[in-house]
Amino acid sequence: MERTLSKSFWYKYRARWQSSYSLLCIGLDSDITQLPECVLSEKNPIWEFNRRIIDSTYRYACAYKPNLAFYLRDGMRGLEALQLTISYIPEDIPVILDCKVGDIGSTMEQYVSTFLDIMGFDAITVNPLLGIDVLKPILEREKAFAFVLTLTSNPSANDFFVQENMAVKIAKWLSPFPLEKIGAVVGATQVNQLKEMRELMPGRIFLIPGIGVQGGNLEAVMRYTRDSDDYPNILINSSRGIIFQDSSSKFAQAAALAAESLHNKIGVYT
């Protein structure tokens, strides 16, 4: 079945929160070099891996987030796996393509057309360095949504986001853009800045990577970024910490346990 953009990401995120009480985003960073041996003999290993991960985890997921790098790594078969994956995820669970794209206007139009209009993703991540041109194709589409990199969770986020104050500058720059179309990526590893980020961006949905393998502190994240009682407006992402728990043929069950466990931990602070 073709996945269609029948509802906006904004709508789906809120509806999924209300129906599942999940704030968990499961990152499908399905690195071909790390897949369990039992799927490697399949015609399309990444797709087989994802299918079984989705079957075992969807009940805990508020959203899924494949990262484009891991699909391109497997060439045309990887791109096929990405298309099969997005079509397979239940329609009421929004899917974010983590591609961190940011280009001039005419080129951004191509990316947005490809990822949202053609492939059917509900949202993408974008890099704002080139300025507002990057957001125009999102703002022009009624149901489109983009998470803008505002503060990332990697070690060298310090170089520009922190030392050059880019996190604060980007957060302020986002303020005129509608909450229904533009969210923010706010990394969990920079705990001391989380409070400031939420103060600068009330009502905006935060996509929060860095919990799990990258070592972010879940309690601090929940305390400082949770927005309101009705809508927390956060998505806590875990990728490797869920999908690569176990490299045996029981990988999917292990992923389900990890997803359930993180979902429950998030629930304590919700």
Add this chain to the structure above:
Amino acid sequence: MERTLSKSFWYKYRARWQSSYSLLCIGLDSDITQLPECVLSEKNPIWEFNRRIIDSTYRYACAYKPNLAFYLRDGMRGLEALQLTISYIPEDIPVILDCKVGDIGSTMEQYVSTFLDIMGFDAITVNPLLGIDVLKPILEREKAFAFVLTLTSNPSANDFFVQENMAVKIAKWLSPFPLEKIGAVVGATQVNQLKEMRELMPGRIFLIPGIGVQGGNLEAVMRYTRDSDDYPNILINSSRGIIFQDSSSKFAQAAALAAESLHNKIGVYT
């Protein structure tokens, strides 16, 4: 024939300059929605278009630069066109993938592995917002090369590169990185900043978009960014201004004329 990274981009750029006296980079932004009708009935229109463009323009080219967005737009067929294109370009002409990627370390490793090790591009463009993690997979590979977005040519480059002084900050941040591995994208439309960019980055190769359709001033670009008599250390990019000159079946001849003309204009200032 598989294209291999037998020589580094740094080596190939300098050798091509010495053998061809060309500083022209031809951007293969082969937008499927703008291709001449005569290639649309081919099995793989983008590939057929590129093949004929390369045949007619390679003698004027110092480098080629396909932009990833336009290939993903055509799905698996587009990715196949990209692979065929890179294999077809003569081995002594370096090929840059314009992908503007920038992600955390483990994900960047995937992009670099895919684009340089597997697909055989000589260089990629990268977005530095996430800091030095973005460059590590390039620095770790003996022959790899990346052009770092330092000042772009789009209208809203003003938002961060100019108003927030990011162009100067990035240029200074690049200074410890080897000239043989790291270049800079410096947009031609910001003429008043070109001189400062070259002063901050002596010896670094500049990839300069914005001439042609985007309206940059070639004379000013050449005057202010040319580095030394032996090695100008610049690449003047033109994409739509060359490849989409004519929409009839004579598109390749028209592209050749446009490439020759720009090559000659560049020559006046060399």
